[in-house]
Amino acid sequence: MNDASEVLEAILRRMHDSYTYRADYHAESHEHNCSGSWDCANKDCIAHTIFGADVHERMICYSCGLESRQQKYTSFLHYINDCSLNYAMRICPxxxxDDILKAVMMDVHRTCDPDVGGCGKSNHMSHSLSSSPHVFTVALGWQTGNGSVRDMLPHILAALGTEIDLGVIYPGASRRSKHSLVSMACFYSQRYICVVGDWIQVLSMCEEKEMQPLLLFFEAAN
Structure with missing residues (x-):
């Protein structure tokens, strides 16, 4: 069975294909030392206008000050795994x-690129948004074995929230940055189900029935 996040991303990619001609694909960045692209130029593409986040990733070395490893890409889903989430909770109890999601992103490190004159020291990657999605989707991957889900689940549920500010997670996302949880997809009894309703009751049901959250849909506040 495909993971729910894989299915959703495949659907969004097909939607993108239906709205976009090949001529619109992969408008490569012309910025110096920046690879990748924000790969949709069609303003009618529902996948990008609703779910797409244009991300600019880079590393600014704290030691030598060099800016390197720049990349642009469009993200439909914000991926995070249960172990990283649990670790971030211990850092930010x-x-x-949104603070926990930011802590997870800050834990991603790469070396200052020696191929462009960098010093080779490890630094965290920084991420900013060129555009904020109307629906920000968090995809939670479960690396924990089945026998440990019961132990991990209460901690994961405690980390989740119904309000996020993309300006906390991504610098420069001040416009339309506040989003509210409108739905959540879970894995339960070998199938996927969607849950809505009172948040306290949802959390209680998830813990009682051992329902694993997989996708959280946050819609931009008007």
């Missing part, structure tokens, strides 16, 4: 969900 009691913090809101």
């Amino acid at each position: 009691g913090n809101p969900f």
Whole structure:
């Protein structure tokens, strides 16, 4: 069975294909030392206008000051795994969900690129948004074995929240940055189900029935 996030991303990619001609694909960045692209130039593409986040990733070395490893890409889903989420919770105990997501992103490190004159020291990657999606989707991957889900699940549920500010997660996302949870897809009894309703009751049901959250849909506040 395909993971729910894989199915959703495949659907969004097919939607993108239906709205976009090949001539619109992969408008490569002309910025110096920046690879990749924001790969849709069609403003009518529902996948991008609703779910697409144009991300600019780069590393600014704290030691030598060099800016390297720049890349542009469009993300439909914000991926995170249960172990990273649990680790971030220990760093940010009691913090809101957007702070925890930011802590996970700050834990991604790469070396200052020696191929472009960098010093080779490890630094965290920084991410900013060129455009904020109307629906910000968090895809939660479960690396924990089945026998440990029961132990991990209460901690994961405690980390989740119903409000996020993309300006906390991504610098420069001030416009339309606040999003509210409108739905959540879970894995339960060998199938996927969608849950909505009172958040406290949803959390209680997930813990009682051992329903694993997989996709959280946050819609931009008007």
